[in-house]
Amino acid sequence: MTQLTCQSCQSTYPLTAPVWKCDCGGLLDLYFTPVFDRVKIESRPPTMWRYREAIPLDSAAPIVSFDEGFTPLTAVDIGGRSVWVKQDHLFPTGSYKDRGAAVLISQAQVLGLTTVVEDSSGNAGCAIAAYCAKAEIDCHIYVPANTSPGKLAQIQLYGARLNKIPGSREDTANAVWQAAQTNYYASHSWNPFFFQGTKTFAFEVCEQLGWTAPDTIILPVGNGTLLLGVALGFTELLVAGIIAKMPKIIAVQAEHCAPLYYAAQERLSTLPTIEPKETLAEGIAITTPVRGRQIIEAVQASGGHFTTVSEAEIKQALIAMSQQGYYIEPTSAATIAGIYNYVVSSAPDETIVSVFTGHGLKATEKLLKVAG
Numbered sequence: 001m002t003q004l005t006c007q008s009c010q011s012t013y014p015l016t017a018p019v020w021k022c023d024c025g026g027l028l029d030l031y032f033t034p035v036f037d038r039v040k041i042e043s044r045p046p047t048m049w050r051y052r053e054a055i056p057l058d059s060a061a062p063i064v065s066f067d068e069g070f071t072p073l074t075a076v077d078i079g080g081r082s083v084w085v086k087q088d089h090l091f092p093t094g095s096y097k098d099r100g101a102a103v104l105i106s107q108a109q110v111l112g113l114t115t116v117v118e119d120s121s122g123n124a125g126c127a128i129a130a131y132c133a134k135a136e137i138d139c140h141i142y143v144p145a146n147t148s149p150g151k152l153a154q155i156q157l158y159g160a161r162l163n164k165i166p167g168s169r170e171d172t173a174n175a176v177w178q179a180a181q182t183n184y185y186a187s188h189s190w191n192p193f194f195f196q197g198t199k200t201f202a203f204e205v206c207e208q209l210g211w212t213a214p215d216t217i218i219l220p221v222g223n224g225t226l227l228l229g230v231a232l233g234f235t236e237l238l239v240a241g242i243i244a245k246m247p248k249i250i251a252v253q254a255e256h257c258a259p260l261y262y263a264a265q266e267r268l269s270t271l272p273t274i275e276p277k278e279t280l281a282e283g284i285a286i287t288t289p290v291r292g293r294q295i296i297e298a299v300q301a302s303g304g305h306f307t308t309v310s311e312a313e314i315k316q317a318l319i320a321m322s323q324q325g326y327y328i329e330p331t332s333a334a335t336i337a338g339i340y341n342y343v344v345s346s347a348p349d350e351t352i353v354s355v356f357t358g359h360g361l362k363a364t365e366k367l368l369k370v371a372g
């Protein structure tokens with residue numbers, strides 16, 4: 001049955017309830033049986049909405065869309081190996097977060113909401129703000145005061161109310177938490193509808209590889225909004241009998257902020273308190289991911305593992321990609337650095353998939369430093 005289920009107390013809620021967490025405070029997951037009709041799917045325009053019957057929005061509901069998705073899956077030379085890289089930096093707002101925002105804000109429209117709140121260190125705020133502009137929903141974005149100016153301009157120009165919070169990322173999270181007590185929290189980490197969008201990454205990869213799963217998929221992880229969506233998407237394809245096995249998920253963190261890597265390595269039952277250092281990969285510098293346990297379980301269930309990359313490796317990967325003509329955010333280069341390390345010991349015939357998560361034009365100040 002299609003419903004929202006609490007991870008802690010197993011309470012359930014119908015999709016018509018405007019909830020983003022359980023009354024007990026627990027995280028909600030959305031259970032749903034998707035339908036994949038390959039003939040129908042292949043006859044549709046190349047957007048993420050070709051999998052419409054696999055996305056749990058009321059089938060009569062209009063969607064909020066810029067015709068996004070079905071990004072190119074391109075063979076890129078990484079360390080002498082050909083790796084399939086999904087060009088998700090080419091989304092309308094410049095990052096894959098549009099996948100989640102498209103579904104989440106479509107659901108907000110179904111619920112008839114007039115206001116949402118969200119906090120972000122950048123790209124999720126840009127995505128939620130753009131889809132709210134399209135849906136004419138009033139949108140309040142909370143960001144740390146030191147968020148990069150390009151992303152602030154983007155959020156503001158989309159017409160969102162911008163709340164700059166002094167202090168740490170944690171202080172921003174506390175500020176939005178207050179606002180979320182009386183508003184719908186369009187959160188990329190809490191709200192289960194966001195993952196119903198990011199899961200389309202898995203569907204597209206599967207179709208683009210001739211309806212098969214790759215052997216290995218290498219992804220960034222901070223809050224795990226792409227990783228959990230991808231794990232969900234491949235699980236749904238497996239259950240539907242479209243693919244025969246799960247790909248192994250390799251999850252990349254920046255060495256300077258790697259709580260999930262340490263928790264998995266040390267087999268900790270709770271996330272460690274870490275002292276993060278500054279990193280080029282600001283987009284995945286998350287010290288306490290709310291779905292941490294779920295992320296570790298998804299990676300381990302796939303037969304994969306966590307790995308870390310140094311600042312020097314991130315910088316090298318960024319330069320190497322630029323010199324092949326791919327202009328990506330420094331955060332996206334962390335994942336690519338993880339691929340350089342991984343391919344050293346990978347099997348020669350292994351099919352490897354990865355992603356460019358965000359566009360370089362978002363991070364001009366940081367990239368000027370790297371260029372200089």
Ligand SMILES: *Cc1c(COP(=O)(O)O)cnc(C)c1O
Nearest residue numbers: 123221222223224225283357358
């Ligand atoms: C959001 C984001 C990621 C992944 O971050 P999660 O916290 O795991 O969701 C990676 N790269 C970029 C550019 C992003 O915006």
Ligand SMILES: [Zn+2]
Nearest residue numbers: 006009022024
């Ligand atoms: Zn609960």
